[in-house]
Amino acid sequence: MSLVTFLLAAFLLAITPGPGIAYVVARTVSRGRREGLASCLGTGVGGMAHVLAAALGLSVLVAQSAMAFNVIKYIGAAYLVFLGIRILMSRDRTAQGVEVSGSKGVHRAFLEGIVVEVLNVKTALFFLAFLPQFALQSEPLIPQLAMLGSVCVALNTAVDVVAVFAAQKLLDSGAARAARARWLTRFSGGTMVGLGIFLGLARRES
DSSP: OOOOHHHHHHHHHSSOHHHHHHHHHHHHHHHHHHHHHHOOOOOOOHHHHHHHHHHHHHHHHHHOOOOHHHHHHHHHHHHHHHHHHHHTTTHHHHHOOOOOOOOHHHHHHHHHHHHHTTTTTHHHHHHHHHHGGSSSSTTTTTHHHHHHHHHHHHHHHHHHHHHHHHHHHHSSSSSSSSHHHHHHHHHHHHHHHHHHHHHHHHHOOO
């Protein structure tokens, strides 16, 4: 398949709402742009872990092992629900504009971003099914998967960064900041809870 087709498919994947976008927006709303950007970096690192897994064949083991798939799936689902509920419960503090922008908060946002992305088993399986379609049979597979996957992660991270700045701009515009903050927090937290439930109920494709 052509490079243009790959880039189009990767872009559509990047703009599709998922746990990463929901998390970085929620982090921006509750703790400010600095932690939102740190969480973007974390989801990018987590995405590269999936690329490495796909390139080395680790995703194949997860796909073939029902136990491994279910363990990762349920841990990831529970973590998303936990984060979503925590975000929803923090909406009062968000509405008041409380921000924690210290190094500890940034570090935590970065680490949580990694965990959110790494525990998304659907991303691992998607990369496993998606990337080989664009690899050339005449070239070594692992370097191609690594390169194609890195492009996908770069696009995903770019979209996350855009989402952070868009959320911050929305909060900074006008006098209805508190109302917008509450809406974005509820949307992001609810999305993460919904995605967690969806992931927990998803079945492994045979």
